[in-house]
Amino acid sequence: MLALKSLPHFSYSDYKNWEGNWELINGIPYAMSPAPAPRHQFIATELAVLLRQSLKESNCRKCKVYQFIDYKIEDDIIVQPDISIVCKTIKKLYLDFKPELVVEILSPSTRDKDIAVKLPLYQSKSIKWYLIIDPEKEVVDVYELIHGEYEQVKRIQNETYYFPLESGCTTSATFKEIWE
Numbered sequence: 001m002l003a004l005k006s007l008p009h010f011s012y013s014d015y016k017n018w019e020g021n022w023e024l025i026n027g028i029p030y031a032m033s034p035a036p037a038p039r040h041q042f043i044a045t046e047l048a049v050l051l052r053q054s055l056k057e058s059n060c061r062k063c064k065v066y067q068f069i070d071y072k073i074e075d076d077i078i079v080q081p082d083i084s085i086v087c088k089t090i091k092k093l094y095l096d097f098k099p100e101l102v103v104e105i106l107s108p109s110t111r112d113k114d115i116a117v118k119l120p121l122y123q124s125k126s127i128k129w130y131l132i133i134d135p136e137k138e139v140v141d142v143y144e145l146i147h148g149e150y151e152q153v154k155r156i157q158n159e160t161y162y163f164p165l166e167s168g169c170t171t172s173a174t175f176k177e178i179w180e
Contacts, residue, residue, distance in 0.1 A: 010028070011075045011076050012024070012089055015109075016027075021033060025117060030040045044105055046177060046178040046180075047173060050174065051101075052064075054171040062169065063085055069094070070093070071095040072096050073084075081099070081102045082103050083103035084101065084102050087167035098127050099127060100128050101129040102129070102130050103133060106134050126145060126148070129142070129144060129165075131143070159175060159176075161173060
């Protein structure tokens, strides 16, 4: 505990001046370098396209799909989900309210943080859907917020899954398409 007290504690005012890609969780900076592997980027792009197309096909005009956007949860907590679905207008340089769906794609350098730190963090902010994608195993763990806690409702490999959003819109993805 003494070691934690001796660490510097950073806030958004520090974060916004840093070069490179960072996340800030409880005042502790996490480097987001090097850039994600090509497979990680391919999966993120394919899934973002599938989710966006599904929103368009369902005539949802209020929800948008974002990749790698700053989500400022607290002054000392800024994360950058791989994909987010947001159904309100973002009026600042960052997202300052909860998205309806968040996706994290595991990589060797972020695996532990995405599971042990971000899952409870997103749960505490009442984000309805949290998807954790494991590119090595080619599986998607779907977590839904039920009675204030995340429950893993499905492990998907190639199926189509539908996500009813709190905004009233629905989106879906056929996950076999993100592995190709």
